[in-house]
Amino acid sequence: MSFINYLSREINCKIVYYGPGLCGKTTNLQFIYNKTNPEAKGKMISLATETERTLFFDFLPLALGEIRGFKTRFHLYTVPGQVFYDASRKLILKGVDGVVFVADSQIARMEANLESLENLRTNLAEQGYSLDKLPYVIQYNKRDMPSIAPVEELRAMLNPGNVPDFEAVAVSGGGVFDTLKAIAKLVLTELKRSGG
Amino acid sequence: MTNPQMVMYEEEFNQIQAIVDRLVKEANARVVFIIDKNGQLIAASGDTEQIDTTSLASLTAGNIAATGGMAKLLRESEFTTQFHEGEQSNIHIQLVGNRVILVVIFDNKTSLGLVRLRVKKASEELNRIFEALLQKVQDPARETPFAEITDDDIDNLFND
Ligand SMILES: Nc1nc2c(ncn2[C@@H]2O[C@H](COP(=O)(O)OP(=O)(O)O)[C@@H](O)[C@H]2O)c(=O)[nH]1
Numbered sequence: 457m458s459f460i461n462y463l464s465r466e467i468n469c470k471i472v473y474y475g476p477g478l479c480g481k482t483t484n485l486q487f488i489y490n491k492t493n494p495e496a497k498g499k500m501i502s503l504a505t506e507t508e509r510t511l512f513f514d515f516l517p518l519a520l521g522e523i524r525g526f527k528t529r530f531h532l533y534t535v536p537g538q539v540f541y542d543a544s545r546k547l548i549l550k551g552v553d554g555v556v557f558v559a560d561s562q563i564a565r566m567e568a569n570l571e572s573l574e575n576l577r578t579n580l581a582e583q584g585y586s587l588d589k590l591p592y593v594i595q596y597n598k599r600d601m602p603s604i605a606p607v608e609e610l611r612a613m614l615n616p617g618n619v620p621d622f623e624a625v626a627v628s629g630g631g632v633f634d635t636l637k638a639i640a641k642l643v644l645t646e647l648k649r650s651g652g
Numbered sequence: 653m654t655n656p657q658m659v660m661y662e663e664e665f666n667q668i669q670a671i672v673d674r675l676v677k678e679a680n681a682r683v684v685f686i687i688d689k690n691g692q693l694i695a696a697s698g699d700t701e702q703i704d705t706t707s708l709a710s711l712t713a714g715n716i717a718a719t720g721g722m723a724k725l726l727r728e729s730e731f732t733t734q735f736h737e738g739e740q741s742n743i744h745i746q747l748v749g750n751r752v753i754l755v756v757i758f759d760n761k762t763s764l765g766l767v768r769l770r771v772k773k774a775s776e777e778l779n780r781i782f783e784a785l786l787q788k789v790q791d792p793a794r795e796t797p798f799a800e801i802t803d804d805d806i807d808n809l810f811n812d
Pocket residue numbers: 475476477478479480481482483484510534537597598599600601624625626627628
């Protein structure tokens with residue numbers, strides 16, 4: 457749930473990056489962090505295991521500028537992808553304003569993508585949300601890898617609802633900001649629609 | 653939606669800030685924070701310069717969420733209080749009205765007993781304020797500036 461502070465004139469929104477393990481969620485946040493001016497970002501927090509796998513979440517607070525005299529602040533979170541961290545994933549979805557589903561384009565990861573998307577729907581439903589009603593975009597990541605599925609195929613499989621989708625190479629940053637802008641726009645548009 | 657929109661107005665903020673300021677003094681604490689359950693900082697008082705408040709807010713909310721998850725597994729409704737003891741600093745975390753989190757950071761200038769006592773009183777007052785705030789937010793006649801936002805406003809945010 458977004459938080460509107462009339463006193464400090466700030467809107468705070470929560471965006472969650474979801475997807476199978478190793479699809480590039482943390483890499484998205486790292487790229488955003490590295491490319492953002494120091495005054496527009498807070499510290500990036502990663503609660504990771506010793507092998508750098510996300511344990512609980514990554515967190516990056518980001519200021520995107522002003523709208524009608526209100527500062528917009530986005531809190532970006534990633535979830536741990538591994539199947540056995542489902543309890544943590546559910547917690548991170550609490551109060552979410554927008555979701556980015558990061559898919560791994562590699563053919564070998566198709567089943568993992570589907571499973572994770574299914575898991576996202578289930579976990580959202582448990583919180584009383586529906587993916588069809590939330591601001592939601594999809595990113596097809598790792599477009600630079602050798603054995604990847606064509607975008608049309610990924611789209612047919614993962615994006616039947618035709619939400620905005622983007623190709624990305626998160627390691628070098630391609631598509632990362634397009635994805636972020638698209639979800640931020642949808643979140644603000646929803647805020648406008650629901651009257652805040 | 654499961655949890656209603658959090659909104660903060662000047663009137664309620666001033667009431668909340670007064671309680672937080674008083675709690676710092678009365679409990680002899682270093683810092684006091686109020687955070688919503690989604691990790692957003694609502695108010696702070698005391699020696700906040702030394703602390704990355706945004707990070708602390710997000711981690712505290714994560715902690716409360718995780719503890720809430722454990723409570724559910726044990727068929728408890730919620731663990732409302734947590735205490736973490738360090739060598740220099742201690743953290744007392746109190747869930748208020750299942751809606752916001754009251755965090756007190758203190759050192760050996762005070763005692764856990766005193767902190768607990770003051771937190772209890774402050775929680776009751778805070779609970780009343782947040783209750784009233786919620787009523788206000790749910791009022792359908794409430795005015796918001798966001799209905800006025802245009803697509804251009806949103807686009808302009810990204811044109812730099
Ligand atoms: N080749 C390539 N590797 C990527 C890309 N995005 C992420 N990776 C790599 O994939 C691995 C897992 O990424 P990570 O962000 O930790 O995945 P997460 O589990 O979704 O957080 C890391 O070694 C990344 O460097 C990409 O677009 N192309």
